[in-house]
Amino acid sequence: MIVMKNVRKVILYIAQSFDGFIARNDGNIDWLSMVESQGEDYGYYNFLDSVDTVIMGRKTYDKILSFGIEFPHKNKKCYVISNKKKDHDENVEFINGNLKVFIETLKSQTGKNIYLDGGGMLVQEMLRLNLIDEMIISIIPILLGEGISLFGKLNADINLKLLSCKKFNSGLAQLHYTLNKVS
Numbered sequence: 001m002i003v004m005k006n007v008r009k010v011i012l013y014i015a016q017s018f019d020g021f022i023a024r025n026d027g028n029i030d031w032l033s034m035v036e037s038q039g040e041d042y043g044y045y046n047f048l049d050s051v052d053t054v055i056m057g058r059k060t061y062d063k064i065l066s067f068g069i070e071f072p073h074k075n076k077k078c079y080v081i082s083n084k085k086k087d088h089d090e091n092v093e094f095i096n097g098n099l100k101v102f103i104e105t106l107k108s109q110t111g112k113n114i115y116l117d118g119g120g121m122l123v124q125e126m127l128r129l130n131l132i133d134e135m136i137i138s139i140i141p142i143l144l145g146e147g148i149s150l151f152g153k154l155n156a157d158i159n160l161k162l163l164s165c166k167k168f169n170s171g172l173a174q175l176h177y178t179l180n181k182v183s
Contacts, residue, residue, distance in 0.1 A: 021147030
């Protein structure tokens with residue numbers, strides 16, 4: 001009998017403007033509200049059910065805290081990747097070591113998939129290190145002209161394979177890709 005090992009994936013689930021920005025230069029994401037529609041979550045809650053771990057950068061964590069709501073991932077193991085170590089936080093564990101070793105260790109553990117929540121600098125570093133398995137990107141129908149880039153400058157081509165494409169009445173398009181891994 002062959003026993004299949006649980007293979008956890010790191011999945012980026014994020015929204016960006018049509019021109020590739022995840023926030024304005026000042027971090028403002030007010031433009032995301034243009035696609036809010038009562039009863040429509042764009043698959044977010046189903047996605048959340050498929051993960052038990054959340055990874056994000058410090059600026060993304062700070063942005064979540066600025067909303068003044070209860071931390072949305074209290075029922076998940078959450079890590080904030082940051083060069084600035086914090087002593088204690090009830091919501092997350094701060095990580096500032098070797099990112100590649102940390103992610104590979106997480107992926108080797110038993111569990112559900114791992115949600116990469118952003119931000120731009122963390123996504124770019126994880127792409128550079130070949131640590132993202134899939135991306136679900138919601139394209140918001142707006143051109144910002146400038147802001148915080150999701151992908152930034154890449155050092156090499158990254159080939160993608162389209163898994164699905166969904167369109168919504170709000171004008172949002174959601175693309176789901178797997179990344180072709182480089183050996």
